Amino acid sequence: MLKKCSLSEELPVEEYLIEKEPYYVPVGNEIEIFMSAYRNKLPVNLKGPTGSGKTRFMEFMAYKLKRPLVTVACHEDLTATDLVGRFLIKGDSVEWSDGPLTKAVRHGAICYLDEVVEARKDTIVVIHPLTDDRRIMPIDKLGVILKAPSEFMLSISYNPGYQSVVKDLKQSTRQRFVAIDFDYPPAELEMKIVAHESGVNEEMARYLVDIGHRIRNFKQHGLEEGVSTRLLIYAGKLIKDGIDPKEACRIAMVRPITDNTDLQKSIDEIISTIME
């Protein structure tokens, strides 16, 4: 079952266009700020906890701006070469293959580096010349310097609650980005999102958001991170599918966020009280 594959099957940049408008409800003036940053060619840093809508926001903005969105999930082994590109051997010739960052620069796309602090330091340095007024990208291996077209934009995200001394964005990198704060949506809005995405009615969605808020208050009592809107939607989907609501909350909103049995018990009791 090995497939003979031509090495030239690189994904055309059009594939990165968002075709359907993503469901996104703005919390503040984040859309206007992003538009202004885009017009002024300022790189943008989205700061906020897991599941607070950063990725969805990027998809929404890319849709609005009608630019392809090249997303890179950063991780410890992501190297500058992975971002920029490499030579591949094909038969007896050698062909260059653009990395995602190069592809975005070349085609004026929006490049989004998700959880950028996870990447290796050399990756982060690679974006420096793209984030000052030169907006260039030297590709040593090709011997070219790409000039980013005005449509190109660079955006990164990170979760300030996570950063340790070892993994932090250096000031020389941070100070190259305008920064927009993200947080969980306010109650009324979150309720509408949960209902819309999971299919439960607004009353049940209100219960779920209520529980979500109480869980988030446990952050002062040892919880590492609050429950995300995504998990509220998971609970809603299980309930809609017929699972007992209390069980669904335990399975989708408690067990995923903590292994601490005391915390689990406290939250389970809150769920029982509310769902009664």
Add this chain to the structure above:
Amino acid sequence: MLKKCSLSEELPVEEYLIEKEPYYVPVGNEIEIFMSAYRNKLPVNLKGPTGSGKTRFMEFMAYKLKRPLVTVACHEDLTATDLVGRFLIKGDSVEWSDGPLTKAVRHGAICYLDEVVEARKDTIVVIHPLTDDRRIMPIDKLGVILKAPSEFMLSISYNPGYQSVVKDLKQSTRQRFVAIDFDYPPAELEMKIVAHESGVNEEMARYLVDIGHRIRNFKQHGLEEGVSTRLLIYAGKLIKDGIDPKEACRIAMVRPITDNTDLQKSIDEIISTIME
């Protein structure tokens, strides 16, 4: 004795189908929850100690759902490339070989990443786009983005008792999975399983389960982890084969779980009392 082997001998996905119904006795409503998660395309996280039946449960669910089960035992050196696939040189051409995750996505199988926290961080990031509503898998090296068919499911397991600060599932990963707790089965059920799997009679099985429970109580007294149902079955098999029951318990239930001679002595005495 070197075998000339064609490089195209990739294992067909049908080989991953579970043909015989695995012996699995449910403890709670874990089967219904898994079925609902499957229908709603929610990824599932099985949390529980060693030998509490997580792998067997996955085999049972795959059998019930009639989907191939691609199991990956995660370890420190498991890279994203191992999961996704790689190019192999064959003579003078180059051929792509799907990794286990890609194979599961392509064929709508269930992919089960066992002890997922053992894997390197880049492996874990690779599953992110498969676990939100996009359900996609970008394969950079092929330049394609696979869309997972609705039959595809991703499942992971981990042992909460083990996790250290260094090896823990990040919240940004955890919050993508519905989580089902696993634990040793209740006494009556465990007795039946031990009798069924080892061949000893119910009385002997009851003795073994009784000893197992008492050993598990030693977790408060310094035992790292309780004795698994699997080791109870090992003891039963040795007894069935003629080994002295006390000896069998020592060999199969005590020495495997601890090197602490004080603990060994205390447990040996319990065994002697019960087996008398």
Add this chain to the structure above:
Amino acid sequence: MLKKCSLSEELPVEEYLIEKEPYYVPVGNEIEIFMSAYRNKLPVNLKGPTGSGKTRFMEFMAYKLKRPLVTVACHEDLTATDLVGRFLIKGDSVEWSDGPLTKAVRHGAICYLDEVVEARKDTIVVIHPLTDDRRIMPIDKLGVILKAPSEFMLSISYNPGYQSVVKDLKQSTRQRFVAIDFDYPPAELEMKIVAHESGVNEEMARYLVDIGHRIRNFKQHGLEEGVSTRLLIYAGKLIKDGIDPKEACRIAMVRPITDNTDLQKSIDEIISTIME
């Protein structure tokens, strides 16, 4: 979309010439000192915080001296080989490709190693024979010793506020460079720069510089690094584009430099007071 590319597309050194005079306003006699160092073939070390104009100064000097400027952003994985060059396989022949340092030496350019302490130790050792009176560069892999022409100059930069014990410039390296201090420009000058670069009027620029100075005073109260002139310009651009000035300052001058919510609140209040 894979491009067949000839491996000989190395960037001609002329491409590194700065064609348009960069906007640079001298703070002290740094231009005369640099010119004298250049005439005396002394290597130069630019010391100063992020965004204090070191890179811009290098571009300005290269423009004035009419020499190409080869800039290398140093990072943890930058090896001596990256700087010096390597053999590349092309079809069935092997061709040498100059690294950026070799290219600068060969063509009498100015080589600027930005944030040099980030580089690996072997990189730093490679520059030693270029920084004493021999001014040579042995290329072991080619078996040649290049003698730097009198036009060649080596310059490095680093941020003294950052250095830890692990990442510090060794005395045997430091003592090979004349060192010029850089700091944020004085208020009147910074105001002019902000107005010139962002397009806001001088009154607004004065407000921004005033806020910038107050933020920099927070360094005694736990702020890791002051706000750079670049971020003041970012704020100016957003304001010029119609974003509310207070919002623009928060987005461009506060959130980028700290995740500490107490610090953010204190600075936000200062902004509100000044912008009222």
Add this chain to the structure above:
Amino acid sequence: MLKKCSLSEELPVEEYLIEKEPYYVPVGNEIEIFMSAYRNKLPVNLKGPTGSGKTRFMEFMAYKLKRPLVTVACHEDLTATDLVGRFLIKGDSVEWSDGPLTKAVRHGAICYLDEVVEARKDTIVVIHPLTDDRRIMPIDKLGVILKAPSEFMLSISYNPGYQSVVKDLKQSTRQRFVAIDFDYPPAELEMKIVAHESGVNEEMARYLVDIGHRIRNFKQHGLEEGVSTRLLIYAGKLIKDGIDPKEACRIAMVRPITDNTDLQKSIDEIISTIME
């Protein structure tokens, strides 16, 4: 003196058969337990100090069971690939070469992983599917899943006195093995072994065993590990060859086990007393 060697010279599995009955005197019922484990297809873990006869026992059992014995001395750099096998390039074709574990599975041999905790984690994970009731070995690189024949057995050893937190067998691995304790043989038996293996008479052997026991008592006084039976035999051989008995004991039984000069002196005095 470079030898032209055909790459196909893989060692036939018959070479791993033990042809002559190894000299082994059982201490307890370890032979019966091993036989029962073999019949029940249970993997076996031999726990005990250096030189307590674990390797000899494995050779004896392999001889008794008439199965080839494939021994792997584990070490920090032993990878899963080393155990499973790899592709080797031969001229312009590529051939697969079985690793020792694969060879043992394929031919129904006994595979013995000596000092298993020394191996890297991925090696240990590789044996998991062979140690539960599936008894399979997936070879990703060949795309095959080997089913172990009923003659195949997996055995490991480790020294509980050595394990640190860093290098310990995980419970999820430990609980897959029946565990047999090993220790130095009782005095009468050890005396017979020393006499048999070194050629000294029983009186001298008794002296040596007596000294050995006293040295082992020093474990409470800072000695890292007791003296092994093997070293007693070394001393016997030197004495048989004409070396002064006291000198032989110092050379073969004291200097090899400790560098602590105080301990050496104390033990030397004991030797002088006994040998007088």
Add this chain to the structure above:
Amino acid sequence: MLKKCSLSEELPVEEYLIEKEPYYVPVGNEIEIFMSAYRNKLPVNLKGPTGSGKTRFMEFMAYKLKRPLVTVACHEDLTATDLVGRFLIKGDSVEWSDGPLTKAVRHGAICYLDEVVEARKDTIVVIHPLTDDRRIMPIDKLGVILKAPSEFMLSISYNPGYQSVVKDLKQSTRQRFVAIDFDYPPAELEMKIVAHESGVNEEMARYLVDIGHRIRNFKQHGLEEGVSTRLLIYAGKLIKDGIDPKEACRIAMVRPITDNTDLQKSIDEIISTIME
């Protein structure tokens, strides 16, 4: 601009001959000692701070002895292979390329390993057989043992002020070398050197040496290392070129050696007093 280069362009050893007598003024009897060590084939270790003339001394001795001088700047990534040599693929044949140490042995040159403690441990072991009475160099990869001709000499340097526990020369290496102490030259001599090398008159040189001495006294007050003669010469060159003497001293003698602003201020005041 890729150059087609023949791989055989290895640098002939004659290129390593010092053609012009280097300017070197002896401080003590170091020349006689070195000559005697050379006649007796004893390896030499030059110990001393940065910029105290060790490299210049080696060039002077190589000139006097009319032997080529092969200098290797040691660094963390310098491997034994780098020193000894390697096989290079050229078209379809493989050719051996001597490393710098092998080249020196083969041609009876002086090999100078600068800052030897920076090198990896395997590098240092490689020089052991060259530094006892065997004076041989086994090249495993070629299968030859080179015998060093009587003209060959090995010399190393290191800075005792730098060594940490991690990076220290092992006694088994140290005790293979005769060791000569180096330090800054006495005042009168240093004054002459500064005047000769920078072009300033003797009065100005005396001022610079005076300042240098006072800076060196700050080593008791937290200065990591004293100012080297080289930096005194740098200051002289800037002054000769028209830079204000006080400014020149700050730029060339203070900023390069410390980032501590208190120290900088104290030394600046001394400079102002002396230069007035």
Add this chain to the structure above:
Amino acid sequence: MLKKCSLSEELPVEEYLIEKEPYYVPVGNEIEIFMSAYRNKLPVNLKGPTGSGKTRFMEFMAYKLKRPLVTVACHEDLTATDLVGRFLIKGDSVEWSDGPLTKAVRHGAICYLDEVVEARKDTIVVIHPLTDDRRIMPIDKLGVILKAPSEFMLSISYNPGYQSVVKDLKQSTRQRFVAIDFDYPPAELEMKIVAHESGVNEEMARYLVDIGHRIRNFKQHGLEEGVSTRLLIYAGKLIKDGIDPKEACRIAMVRPITDNTDLQKSIDEIISTIME
């Protein structure tokens, strides 16, 4: 100057024969013990400080036994592959090249692993099967198991004063070797050696040995290791060549062993007193 070299130039084992009797004066019965160990096929461990004659002793024994001596200087990067051998590509065929250990086994030579604790763990494991009664060496890559001829012997050395917790010989390795203690020779003997090797008369040699003894007494006062006989000989050679005796002692016996200036001063005074 690249040499076309045939890859088959492996060094014939005869080259490892010691042709001239090395100068070695026994201190105790180490020669008899080594001979007995050789006859009984027991591996030998030489324990002692730097420069106490371990390497010379091995050369002497190899000469006496008329066996080739294959010496391997162990270091951190020495791998099992380096010891055992590897395949080398030659044109379009692949040839096996024996490593030093394999060569010694194949030809019945004495293999001496100098400073064995420096080697990586996998290297040390490789010698295990050669050091028990099997005396075999499995070469996985060739698929052969070599049986060592009776002439083969394995010997290791290490310096007990150096070992840290990280770098220590494991008991499972130590207990495979008979261990012989080495130390500096007694005064009268050392005097004779120094006179013989350096050419100074016995009176001067006595002075040097006297100084050496006093330096060794400084080990209680912070000296890391005593001065070796080799350094006494170095001093003698310099004196014989006309260097002032006090200067020669400082250069050859004090500066090489310590960077501590207080220790240097104390020892220099002793030298002045004795040499007066």
